[in-house]
Amino acid sequence: MNNIEFIxxxxxxxxxxxxxxxxxxxxxxxxxxxxxxxxxASAKGKIFSDCLHAAKVWAGRYQPQIKR
Incomplete structure (x- = not known):
């Protein structure tokens, strides 16, 4: 599994x-x-966190109401 597949x-x-x-x-x-x-990355070892944050921001705009 490479980095892109992992993300x-x-x-x-x-x-x-x-x-x-x-x-x-x-x-x-x-x-x-x-x-x-x-x-x-914004800090050492934080690239996945940064990518997840970008994805969550986009997902929040696309689907504003989360089913819980």
């Missing part, structure tokens, strides 16, 4: 766990991968 899989898993729909989580994972390709 895709774990972002989808985390967003679904937080109550987002599967389709929103998949699209958000693509946003996270784009963020990974374009940016450096």
């Amino acid at each position: 895709e899989n774990h972002v989808v898993t985390e967003l679904v766990k937080q109550g987002y729909e599967q389709s929103v989580a998949r699209i958000s994972a693509d946003i996270a991968v784009e963020h990974y390709r374009r940016n450096a």
Whole structure:
């Protein structure tokens, strides 16, 4: 598993766990991968956190009401 696959899989898993729909989580994972390709980490060892944050921001705009 390379870095991009890791980010895709774990972002989808985390967003679904937080109550987002599967389709929103998949699209958000693509946003996270784009963020990974374009940016450096804000701090050492924080690249996944940054990617997850970017995905959550996008998912929150796309699906504002989370099912709990």
